[in-house]
Amino acid sequence: MNVAVLLLLGLGLLEAEGRCFFNRTQEHCVCYNLSQENLGSIIQCLPASVVEFSGGDLERYIAFPISDLDPSTIEMLGSLVIKKIIFSDLLVPEILLARVLRFFSYTNVEELVFESCIFEGRGNWDEMAGQHLPILSLHFHNVTSAPLTGREWDFSRLRRWLETLQELAVTGSHVTSLPCDIGRVFRALHSLDMAQNSLGDESLMPAFCKGAFPQLQVLSLQRNNVTSYHSVCKSVQLLPELQHLDLSQNKLMADPSSSCQWPVSLRIFNLSDTGLNEVLTPLPPSLEVLDMSCNHLHAVDISLSSLKKLFLSQNMLQAVPSIRNYPMLDTLQLDNNLITELPWDEVKLLGHLQDVAAAGNPYNCSCSGAGGLQALAGMGHLGQGWPQNYMCHSPPRYQGRLVKDVPVSVLQCNSAAVIAPVCIAFALLGMAGAIYLVRSRSRLVRPCHRV
Ligand SMILES: *[C@@H]1O[C@H](CO)[C@@H](O)[C@H](O)[C@H]1NC(C)=O
Ligand SMILES: *[C@@H]1O[C@H](CO)[C@@H](O)[C@H](O)[C@H]1NC(C)=O
Ligand SMILES: *[C@@H]1O[C@H](CO)[C@@H](O)[C@H](O)[C@H]1NC(C)=O
Ligand SMILES: *[C@@H]1O[C@H](CO)[C@@H](O)[C@H](O)[C@H]1NC(C)=O
Ligand SMILES: *[C@@H]1O[C@H](CO)[C@@H](O)[C@H](O)[C@H]1NC(C)=O
Numbered sequence: 402m403n404v405a406v407l408l409l410l411g412l413g414l415l416e417a418e419g420r421c422f423f424n425r426t427q428e429h430c431v432c433y434n435l436s437q438e439n440l441g442s443i444i445q446c447l448p449a450s451v452v453e454f455s456g457g458d459l460e461r462y463i464a465f466p467i468s469d470l471d472p473s474t475i476e477m478l479g480s481l482v483i484k485k486i487i488f489s490d491l492l493v494p495e496i497l498l499a500r501v502l503r504f505f506s507y508t509n510v511e512e513l514v515f516e517s518c519i520f521e522g523r524g525n526w527d528e529m530a531g532q533h534l535p536i537l538s539l540h541f542h543n544v545t546s547a548p549l550t551g552r553e554w555d556f557s558r559l560r561r562w563l564e565t566l567q568e569l570a571v572t573g574s575h576v577t578s579l580p581c582d583i584g585r586v587f588r589a590l591h592s593l594d595m596a597q598n599s600l601g602d603e604s605l606m607p608a609f610c611k612g613a614f615p616q617l618q619v620l621s622l623q624r625n626n627v628t629s630y631h632s633v634c635k636s637v638q639l640l641p642e643l644q645h646l647d648l649s650q651n652k653l654m655a656d657p658s659s660s661c662q663w664p665v666s667l668r669i670f671n672l673s674d675t676g677l678n679e680v681l682t683p684l685p686p687s688l689e690v691l692d693m694s695c696n697h698l699h700a701v702d703i704s705l706s707s708l709k710k711l712f713l714s715q716n717m718l719q720a721v722p723s724i725r726n727y728p729m730l731d732t733l734q735l736d737n738n739l740i741t742e743l744p745w746d747e748v749k750l751l752g753h754l755q756d757v758a759a760a761g762n763p764y765n766c767s768c769s770g771a772g773g774l775q776a777l778a779g780m781g782h783l784g785q786g787w788p789q790n791y792m793c794h795s796p797p798r799y800q801g802r803l804v805k806d807v808p809v810s811v812l813q814c815n816s817a818a819v820i821a822p823v824c825i826a827f828a829l830l831g832m833a834g835a836i837y838l839v840r841s842r843s844r845l846v847r848p849c850h851r852v
Pocket of ligand 3: 599601602626
């Protein structure tokens with residue numbers, strides 16, 4: 402086999418002891434610390450669609466002669482079914498990467514992943530100028546490299562390829578800034594995942610400057626150093642296609658007065674675990690999915706007419722938000738709050754609601770709390786956790802029992818139907834003027850209004 406092919410397939414293959422393992426069901430082949438002695442074992446990876454090279458140090462091969470490929474090698478590369486290549490736990494000299502990357506233009510590889518790699522030095526990317534690659538998705542996780550700032554020249558050499566890239570992820574890699582010019586290169590990018598980095602409020606405006614990432618639909622800033630809701634809104638204002646924004650696991654603060662308007666295209670918004678005590682405003686007007694789980698919300702009093710999924714688990718809500726405010730809602734998650742009852746009259750209104758989760762709440766099992774839950778479960782709308790995670794906390798006679806096991810008699814629960822005639826009877830008697838009867842009536846009237 403041609404040396405260049407081997408080098409291409411195995412940037413990481415020339416290390417100490419190791420060999421390749423092919424899992425046919427997963428079409429996944431992993432090569433650990435390949436060396437010249439056991440290089441042959443890479444042959445079994447040829448039918449795989451995912452090939453992973455794990456472990457090794459490529460530094461010694463910087464000066465390795467890499468010639469142009471002959472026609473038969475090019476044809477052979479074109480016939481390979483490999484779609485994704487993963488490099489993990491490797492030391493990658495950038496100079497070597499810059500020299501072999503162009504050979505990917507002969508393959509069908511669409512996805513390239515670097516995980517726990519250290520990129521060393523700076524490469525000369527001149528040979529990539531004007532070069533198109535079939536790679537559409539590029540992922541870096543836990544990598545270290547020379548800083549991105551001041552590398553505009555390198556990016557301009559890679560422009561022809563990068564302007565066709567659709568997905569980019571740079572996660573867990575201590576990134577503190579994204580220069581404006583870099584974003585302008587990624588003209589077709591629709592997903593950018595920057596989770597688990599150190600991007601702060603001040604780095605957002607430059608990153609999403611005018612003309613940067615014009616087609617971006619999905620943006621994750623999960624677990625960064627973002628604090629200002631207003632700054633995020635201001636910075637993403639220029640992303641006209643943005644549909645999905647993940648700000649989860651940042652510590653957000655309410656800005657005194659925020660007049661910023663979110664892109665109207667925004668449909669999915671993740672504010673989970675962001676330290677919220679109250680719902681931040683404004684919210685994007687056309688939201689379909691809103692995740693505010695794992696916060697400290699005491700109440701949620703908002704109205705979103707197109708909302709379909711609302712996630713509010715792990716908060717401090719004492720009541721179910723008014724479902725009338727979400728006419729399109731199909732999913733509602735309320736696990737682990739302080740909710741004592743699921744009001745039956747609200748539950749009856751749930752036109753689209755298919756999926757409710759409300760386990761781990763301190764239910765009051767006097768009539769209506771238990772009744773609403775039992776009715777929902779009866780319609781098959783209560784998800785996982787029913788019945789074992791739905792417990793009564795009060796009244797004392799039901800404490801510690803499952804909500805499912807509480808007998809809900811018509812007399813106790815549907816008090817309007819049963820008690821109304823009684824009330825009317827007493828009212829009539831009251832009008833007759835019997836003072837002691839008027840007193841009894843005031844005690845009994847209350848349930849008439851309750852239901
Ligand atoms: C291949 O992967 C599947 C799914 O992970 C696993 O169940 C199976 O045991 C693997 N086969 C081999 C030979 O490792
Ligand atoms: C991150 O990568 C380094 C090598 O660069 C490795 O030593 C470390 O174990 C990796 N950390 C994780 C969480 O994978
Ligand atoms: C996060 O932001 C704060 C304030 O903006 C700053 O003091 C801190 O150093 C930042 N932390 C990191 C890890 O960048
Ligand atoms: C929001 O982000 C958290 C992780 O921070 C994730 O577990 C959750 O699934 C996300 N929610 C949605 C609706 O995607
Ligand atoms: C439970 O509900 C009943 C009837 O609505 C009410 O009288 C009682 O105070 C509630 N108990 C608690 C602990 O909230």
